[in-house]
Amino acid sequence: MTRTFCIANQKGGVGKTTTAISLAAGFARAGSSVLLVDFDPQCNATNGLCLLPSSRHPLVTGEPIRHTIQKTPYGIDVLPGSRNFGDVERLTSVREPRKIEQMTLRLMRETRGYDHIFIDCPPSVGPLTQSSLAWSNEVIIPVQCEYFAMEGLVQMLEVIVKVMSRRSKALEYAGVVLTMCDRSLELTGEVEEDVREKFGDVVFRTTIPRDVSFTEASSHGKSIIDYAPRSRGARAYIELSLEVLDRV
């Protein structure tokens, strides 16, 4: 049974792409067959692993999805994003639940056989995020240790509940991971306490520290686990992978 994770938060720059790439690398290292799906028109998950975006998105052209999946030297297969403005407009204007359902069924059918799938979403709650929620059975929400973070989280959970109520299969669980935690700032401790108090066990025990190796890794087209395996950032995502693996 494939475990499909949607990495989503409409707040921008909170570490969605970094979390999707790092968890995919963590699970691939543990020997599982992993697919990373780039659903963001910015194609950061695709660039972040030194791959090129597709010129047209298979969801729009009807081409078999298998044909556009690319392999990486890190044991991660990638379904690249597409920057094609026309395709993006079409994918983001799909509003009827029936069409989103058709897109989702196609994705499920054509990506059978992977152990773990990680979907990187754009910073919005539009159709791309909604169809990725419909396709997955688990959601991971990265949240920055900053003031605006709490504001968005309540709204994000409301959207997830709303989208999930439209589909037949239940969402198994959602997990919140605190990212870019800078322990030298008082605010970090305050936000962490707030989030844990309000959301309890939904929040992973593992938190991700602020670490410059993340931006260095992406400029080298690698996950932090493959670029700097002994860094604090890499160790935190390996710990998070184990915590996610345990939560069944």
Added chain:
Amino acid sequence: MTRTFCIANQKGGVGKTTTAISLAAGFARAGSSVLLVDFDPQCNATNGLCLLPSSRHPLVTGEPIRHTIQKTPYGIDVLPGSRNFGDVERLTSVREPRKIEQMTLRLMRETRGYDHIFIDCPPSVGPLTQSSLAWSNEVIIPVQCEYFAMEGLVQMLEVIVKVMSRRSKALEYAGVVLTMCDRSLELTGEVEEDVREKFGDVVFRTTIPRDVSFTEASSHGKSIIDYAPRSRGARAYIELSLEVLDRV
């Protein structure tokens, strides 16, 4: 003649809201009459000044826009965002250029009389950003000093050119501002050099340093200029306001 600025970048978390609020505060301090417009369904610009989002968006209900504008103690008027899921779905599904044009004309008509208008956009290139581009005569693009930043900038400028070619009046100019610059990181210097080499005079001379006072200011519902006027972050945005004022 009102100068209307659109603060846009589809990359998330680069400092759009912080730039919109800080410039609005800078211009208000210089004595101009300022309107801050929150076009982002996350309503960060509204929360960031301790205001409440509107329950329904006047662009959807047809209510006069003047009725929902709120005053702040800092000389900035704010047109708040709306979190209403139905309104957001409607505003983000407006795809025909004629409808975007109608929305834009209404906004221009009903906000006459301000000296400066700053529009905070969501992290996307969808209809909300497109109508805000259509309404403004100038664009400011915040860019983080990080690897993914350059990737998105080229794409963002392509979109601006594409949207602008659909409207009658020309965009006067676009400016790129480098945000969250941490001089202790080698990467910051490399990205800055890259961006200035590639985009030349489009890039403002003023850069914004990483400063914890920004997140502290937003948790107190104030702009950094009103919360910590002598901080490095506040001084940088005052400098940027002067540079923007000079560029006519």
